[in-house]
Amino acid sequence: MAVDMRTFLAHVELANPITTAAGCAASGRELAQFFDLHRLGALATRSITMAPRAGRPTPRMAETPSGMLNAVGLQGPGIDAFLERELPWLAQRGIRTIVSIGGGTVAEYSELARRLADAPGVTALEVNLSCPNIEDRGRVFAREGSAAAEVIASVRSIMRYDVPVVAKLAPDVADIVAVARACVDAGADALSMINNPLGMAIDTEALRPSLAAVTGGLSGPAVLPIAVRCVWQVHAALPGVPLIGVGGVMTGADAFQLILAGACAVGVGTALFHDPYACLRIERELEDLLQTRGFQRLADAVGLAHRPPGSAPRHLLVDSEESSP
Amino acid sequence: MQVTGTVLTTRRVDAYHALTVVAPGIAERYRPGHFVSVAVGGAHTSMITRRALTVHDVKPDYGGTVELVFTVRGPGTAWLAERRARDTLDLVGPLGRPFPLPRDPVHCVLVGAEYGSAVLFPVADALMERGCRVDFLLGGASADRVFGAMRARRMAETTTLTTEDGSLGLRGKVADALPSVIADTRADAVYACGPMETLRAVTAVAIEFDIPVQVAVEESMACGIGVCMTCVIPVIGDDGATRMVRACAEGPVFRGERVRFEDVGTIPFDALGAPGGGARHAG
Ligand SMILES: Cc1cc2nc3c(=O)[nH]c(=O)nc-3n(C[C@H](O)[C@H](O)[C@H](O)COP(=O)(O)OP(=O)(O)OC[C@H]3O[C@@H](n4cnc5c(N)ncnc54)[C@H](O)[C@@H]3O)c2cc1C
Ligand SMILES: Cc1cc2nc3c(=O)[nH]c(=O)nc-3n(C[C@H](O)[C@H](O)[C@H](O)COP(=O)(O)O)c2cc1C
Ligand code: FES
Numbered sequence: 001m002a003v004d005m006r007t008f009l010a011h012v013e014l015a016n017p018i019t020t021a022a023g024c025a026a027s028g029r030e031l032a033q034f035f036d037l038h039r040l041g042a043l044a045t046r047s048i049t050m051a052p053r054a055g056r057p058t059p060r061m062a063e064t065p066s067g068m069l070n071a072v073g074l075q076g077p078g079i080d081a082f083l084e085r086e087l088p089w090l091a092q093r094g095i096r097t098i099v100s101i102g103g104g105t106v107a108e109y110s111e112l113a114r115r116l117a118d119a120p121g122v123t124a125l126e127v128n129l130s131c132p133n134i135e136d137r138g139r140v141f142a143r144e145g146s147a148a149a150e151v152i153a154s155v156r157s158i159m160r161y162d163v164p165v166v167a168k169l170a171p172d173v174a175d176i177v178a179v180a181r182a183c184v185d186a187g188a189d190a191l192s193m194i195n196n197p198l199g200m201a202i203d204t205e206a207l208r209p210s211l212a213a214v215t216g217g218l219s220g221p222a223v224l225p226i227a228v229r230c231v232w233q234v235h236a237a238l239p240g241v242p243l244i245g246v247g248g249v250m251t252g253a254d255a256f257q258l259i260l261a262g263a264c265a266v267g268v269g270t271a272l273f274h275d276p277y278a279c280l281r282i283e284r285e286l287e288d289l290l291q292t293r294g295f296q297r298l299a300d301a302v303g304l305a306h307r308p309p310g311s312a313p314r315h316l317l318v319d320s321e322e323s324s325p
Numbered sequence: 326m327q328v329t330g331t332v333l334t335t336r337r338v339d340a341y342h343a344l345t346v347v348a349p350g351i352a353e354r355y356r357p358g359h360f361v362s363v364a365v366g367g368a369h370t371s372m373i374t375r376r377a378l379t380v381h382d383v384k385p386d387y388g389g390t391v392e393l394v395f396t397v398r399g400p401g402t403a404w405l406a407e408r409r410a411r412d413t414l415d416l417v418g419p420l421g422r423p424f425p426l427p428r429d430p431v432h433c434v435l436v437g438a439e440y441g442s443a444v445l446f447p448v449a450d451a452l453m454e455r456g457c458r459v460d461f462l463l464g465g466a467s468a469d470r471v472f473g474a475m476r477a478r479r480m481a482e483t484t485t486l487t488t489e490d491g492s493l494g495l496r497g498k499v500a501d502a503l504p505s506v507i508a509d510t511r512a513d514a515v516y517a518c519g520p521m522e523t524l525r526a527v528t529a530v531a532i533e534f535d536i537p538v539q540v541a542v543e544e545s546m547a548c549g550i551g552v553c554m555t556c557v558i559p560v561i562g563d564d565g566a567t568r569m570v571r572a573c574a575e576g577p578v579f580r581g582e583r584v585r586f587e588d589v590g591t592i593p594f595d596a597l598g599a600p601g602g603g604a605r606h607a608g
Pocket of ligand 3: 346545547548554555571573
């Protein structure tokens with residue numbers, strides 16, 4: 001029997017838990033050349049900013065052991081062009097879309113939310129909190145529970161009640177649970193984690209930093225254990241809050257780890273650079289894994305690894321008769 | 326599309342390695358200038374980004390083969406150099422925008438430096454099919470790094486070679502020899518592929534002669550399919566505005582005079598969305 005892969009982001013139902021990660025699927029059109037985007041649980045856009053942004057100088061990427069560093073700097077078309085060209089293209093096709101936004105002030109995030117509040121085709125709004133706060137010496141919003149909460153409260157008050165607001169958290173903070181709790185208290189309907197931890201590589205031939213921007217965000221399999229840890233800690237503290245687990249997912253087993261840690265949806269980023277079909281493959285692998293472990297519904301696996309030590313291992317149905325195909 | 330191809334043959338060509346891979350879907354869709362991206366390191370590798378390589382040759386054998394020519398630079402290309410016949414290779418392609426071809430039978434100079442020459446041979450075939458006259462100008466640091474001299478001589482009206490150490494042909498770089506090649510062949514257009522610095526110099530010469538130049542650029546790429554935004558260079562659009570455009574999706578072939586070579590590796594202050602606009606501090 002097929003596994004029921006449906007999942008809920010707050011009250012919004014997704015046909016399956018696999019989404020693209022913000023900033024890793026450009027406008028959507030690029031991946032549409034490879035597969036039908038309807039097969040995604042949802043597509044997450046790049047983080048949309050008020051003005052068009054040219055981003056950082058090149059080189060913007062460096063390969064690192066089981067990962068890569070990027071310093072793209074939120075290159076994108078700005079909200080006007082996004083509303084004119086990118087969102088309608090997705091909306092007309094009925095593709096479930098998580099719109100990500102990024103800003104430098106609370107006012108900027110709020111204005112972005114205002115512009116998106118009436119736009120058709122926004123399945124959920126994800127607030128990228130890994131942006132420097134201009135009004136606080138460039139300190140990243142996600143590092144500061146109160147700054148993050150201020151953004152979320154404002155965005156939540158502006159967005160329509162039926163569009164979930166997702167706070168995207170950074171892993172390199174002293175206490176991710178505190179930031180998560182601040183966002184939920186401010187009205188976040190769901191949380192997404194992790195954004196890229198900051199890293200750096202030095203080119204030993206040129207004797208200089210590999211990236212023009214010196215530091216960059218680390219992604220890929222190297223960050224999976226950090227993502228699992230963050231999802232685990234936040235789910236333990238806030239078991240009722242829907243979590244999107246993101247970070248280093250390359251296989252169905254990786255996605256399964258995040259789900260067992262407490263995620264009800266899983267974002268796939270860097271894997272897409274290696275394999276344009278990664279989301280479909282991961283979804284299939286995850287479904288197979290759930291099936292062989294005897295799950296009938298994805299929802300039954302969410303957070304399951306938190307069961308107390310000593311409690312009976314989940315009884316698998318594999319050798320019972322009803323599970324034979 | 327993604328293809329698991331089988332390596333048919335491997336060979337050394339002077340300083341370069343060449344791999345012929347059976348990849349029917351890619352060969353069928355290929356146009357001169359396209360590239361492919363290759364997964365390196367095997368199934369459990371720690372190298373998670375693909376390597377971009379231009380396609381040197383496409384043949385109909387075994388349903389369609391592509392030939393890749395490359396130099397060993399780091400661990401990924403070193404791994405590729407160790408592939409042997411019957412190994413499998415994971416390719417995505419064909420990628421990028423191919424070279425536009427002229428409608429009329431004009432005279433074209435094809436300028437290649439180092440392995441950049443490889444992509445010019447399918448271009449030459451396509452141009453000659455249209456009745457164009459083709460002349461080659463190929464160069465490299467030393468004789469063993471000039472790719473395809475023999476084949477160029479067989480195909481082209483004239484072939485000029487340059488090496489920086491003077492071990493073959495004229496001493497110097499391709500751009501140094503280009504003015505006289507354009508003058509001698511009365512060229513109407515230039516096609517070029519090589520390092521950014523070479524393309525900059527070649528474009529300057531073409532502008533001097535007031536003839537169009539098509540260049541295939543190389544920029545560090547993480548995805549090759551237009552989703553990661555890491556491969557951007559400053560390019561002037563039809564509207565006169567400079568944008569940071571993706572070398573993989575909008576390129577790798579551009580009109581040379583549109584590429585702001587001097588500003589590659591920077592965000593020119595007048596580029597669309599350059600710092601100074603509203604959201605400059607975000608992310
Ligand atoms: C469109 C295009 C076509 C190319 N065609 C050829 C070709 O026909 N023959 C050939 O020898 N080389 C070609 N290159 C360059 C080739 O991609 C690099 O030499 C190769 O990626 C280096 O990989 P590595 O593991 O050996 O080196 P590393 O330095 O270890 O690579 C690390 C990372 O940087 C990226 N990278 C490093 N240098 C380059 C570069 N110059 N361009 C793009 N990405 C880079 C790699 O993809 C990898 O992700 C082409 C590049 C592009 C963009
Ligand atoms: C090239 C690149 C661009 C990214 N852009 C964004 C972005 O615009 N907004 C955002 O919230 N996260 C962005 N991210 C972070 C990813 O969404 C994701 O959180 C992170 O890369 C970890 O997942 P992964 O290992 O699957 O890539 C970007 C990541 C990469 C590699
Ligand atoms: S290499 Fe990813 S966008 Fe060009």
